[in-house]
Amino acid sequence: MESVAQKIPLEHFIVLSGVLFSIGVFGVLSRRNAVLVLMSVELMLNAVSINLVAFAVYTAPSLFVGIIFAIFVITIAAAEVGLALAVVLRVFRNRGTANIDEINTLKW
Amino acid sequence: MTQIFFDLMAAIVILGALGVVLVRSTVYAALFLIASLMGVAGIYVLLSTEFLALVQVLIYGGAVTVLLLFALMLTKVRDLRERAPEPPQLAGAVAASLALLAGFMTMVYKTTWPRNVGQITPISFNQIGTALFNRWAVPFEIASGVLLVALVGAIVIAMQEEGER
Numbered sequence: 001m002e003s004v005a006q007k008i009p010l011e012h013f014i015v016l017s018g019v020l021f022s023i024g025v026f027g028v029l030s031r032r033n034a035v036l037v038l039m040s041v042e043l044m045l046n047a048v049s050i051n052l053v054a055f056a057v058y059t060a061p062s063l064f065v066g067i068i069f070a071i072f073v074i075t076i077a078a079a080e081v082g083l084a085l086a087v088v089l090r091v092f093r094n095r096g097t098a099n100i101d102e103i104n105t106l107k108w
Numbered sequence: 109m110t111q112i113f114f115d116l117m118a119a120i121v122i123l124g125a126l127g128v129v130l131v132r133s134t135v136y137a138a139l140f141l142i143a144s145l146m147g148v149a150g151i152y153v154l155l156s157t158e159f160l161a162l163v164q165v166l167i168y169g170g171a172v173t174v175l176l177l178f179a180l181m182l183t184k185v186r187d188l189r190e191r192a193p194e195p196p197q198l199a200g201a202v203a204a205s206l207a208l209l210a211g212f213m214t215m216v217y218k219t220t221w222p223r224n225v226g227q228i229t230p231i232s233f234n235q236i237g238t239a240l241f242n243r244w245a246v247p248f249e250i251a252s253g254v255l256l257v258a259l260v261g262a263i264v265i266a267m268q269e270e271g272e273r
Contacts, residue, residue, distance in 0.1 A: 008114050008154075010221045016118050016151070018212030020125055020144075022205045027129035029201035030193045035179050036134060039141050042172065043125050046148045049160075057155045059222055061229050064239045067157055068247075071240070074160075074167055075251045079258035081172050085179040086262035093268075098183040 013054035021047035032099045034088045038081060045077045114154055120147030134180050142173045156230040 020043055027040025049070040056066020092098045124144025131137050145168040152161035193201070240248055 008110060011216055012114060012118075013151070013155075014216050014221075015213070016121065018209065018216065019122055022209040022212065023122070023125040023129055025208055026201050026205035027125075029204055030129065030198055032193065033134060033180075033183075035176055035183065036128075036137055039128050039137060039176060042141065042168070043128060043144065046145060046168075050148060050151055053152060053155050053157055053160060057157065057231075061231065064231065064236060067160060067231065067236060068239060068244050070157075070160055071163065071236075072247065072251055074163055075255060078167055078172060079255050081175055082262045083258045083265070085175055086266040088179055089182055089266050092183040 010054060010058045013050060017047045017051040017054070020044075020050070032101055034091070034098045034100050035085070037100060038084055038088075042077060042081070045073055049073050110154065113150070117147050117150035117154065120144065121151065135177070138173055138177050138180060141176070142169055145169060145173070159231070159233050159236050 024040045024042075024044035024047060027043065028037055031037050031040060052066040052069050052073070054066075056064065056069075060066070088098055091103060095103060097103065121144050124140045124142075124147055127140030128137050128144060131140060145164060149161040149164040149169075152158070152164060
């Protein structure tokens with residue numbers, strides 16, 4: 001395995017992760033459909049995972065903390081998507097829409 | 109060589125992500141999401157964590173996006189395109205995400221990052237498995253419990269009740 005660390009500085013991964021996270025935030029704020037909002041949340045979760053893995057590999061490769069953490073992030077993301085989509089289906093069945101700006105009963 | 113691979117994967121990730129948030133057709137957005145997540149898997153390969161790349165392809169490419177596509181099909185009977193956001197909402201979203209991006213870039217620019225960290229040791233499946241089942245066994249079991257509860261809960265929530273349509 002050739003050395004990746006000496007060729008790509010750690011900053012590149014952090015910049016990539018920051019850009020991806022910002023795009024995810026934009027998606028969450030600008031999309032209407034709840035499923036598309038969930039997709040943007042997935043982008044943000046992946047940005048966090050890239051960050052965790054990059055730091056783990058570059059600074060503490062013998063501890064695996066970041067890698068284990070990324071595995072748990074993926075697990076929780078899977079659980080979150082399953083549950084959230086069930087809620088979206090339910091809301092769609094009751095209200096006839098999956099657009100989050102039309103589901104405003106609890107809005108103050 | 110590694111730099112080229114990194115640039116390629118970063119381009120796939122960023123362009124896919126832009127597709128997810130900008131494209132009007134919801135199904136295309138889901139396909140862009142698959143592309144972006146596969147790019148993230150490439151980044152994991154570059155970081156020599158093949159296990160994570162494999163998990164990423166299996167879970168995100170195989171399960172999550174299929175689930176999202178199912179939900180799109182089930183909730184979008186009338187139109188598969190979504191309306192454009194209203195100008196004030198769009199302006200707010202652009203401002204918030206650009207401010208966040210500017211904050212990140214300032215942070216990256218001002219911080220001194222570790223240099224000369226040496227070789228990246230490839231992390232084998234064995235090592236990850238040993239760590240997961242020894243040191244991280246309790247969180248692992250809790251995660252399995254969370255998954256079980258979430259999936260049973262999802263079935264209960266989505267189930268059709270009697271007398272409902």
